[in-house]
């Protein structure tokens with residue numbers, strides 16, 4: 001199994017690939033979508049869950065998603081068909097950092113995918129290029145809730161604490177107009193779902209040649225979460241508008 005197949009199995013019960021519950025996603029979208037008829041872009045859209053929820057909630061909204069994972073995009077396409085919103089969704093298999101669109105967007109999303117750009121500042125710089133006048137960005141990224149262990153930094157990269165993260169975003173010319181800090185419950189629920197769905201798949205497929213790999217991956221992920229980063233990682237979503245647009 002490659003990483004994309006593992007990710008699909010691990011997200012079976014938690015289609016938003018980030019530590020947010022359904023209510024948090026709903027409230028963030030309500031804050032971020034500028035209105036029905038908006039044009040929305042998701043950079044690193046994965047299975048398209050944010051866009052699918054925006055599309056089903058706004059009958060005139062049109063959306064585009066960008067991801068490098070063909071299997072994630074297939075999943076988004078099938079779900080859009082099933083939900084009757086496929087005619088308003090365009091999917092691009094591309095590197096989000098190199099994606100050039102034909103037009104600008106009223107909302108640019110990038111949740112849990114800032115690594116595609118090399119971090120939050122570069123993500124916001126790219127998002128700004130896609131933004132129409134009056135547009136908003138909804139970005140989600142990790143931060144250090146507490147001093148990280150060297151192991152956590154090695155696994156998750158060079159994050160900063162919450163006030164420093166916000167200070168840098170504001171200094172970069174953005175004003176937060178909404179946001180959400182994932183609760184410990186949301187963070188734990190996401191990890192339990194990720195590891196649990198993958199492990200359950202392995203147990204449900206005792207003769208599958210990928211069973212051992214799935215079980216090992218679930219165990220390694222759970223150990224990394226509990227040993228390296230559960231006590232120091234937070235997750236922040238921000239709804240941003242350019243300060244001087």
Ligand SMILES: C[S@@+](CC[C@H](N)C(=O)[O-])C[C@H]1O[C@@H](n2cnc3c(N)ncnc32)[C@H](O)[C@@H]1O
Nearest residue numbers: 016017044045046067068069095096112113116
């Ligand atoms: C943690 S998932 C987040 C998916 C989605 N934003 C969500 O919240 O459900 C990260 C996604 O980024 C995608 N990705 C990673 N590098 C990328 C790149 N260079 N260009 C586009 N997508 C990328 C992965 O394929 C994966 O679907």
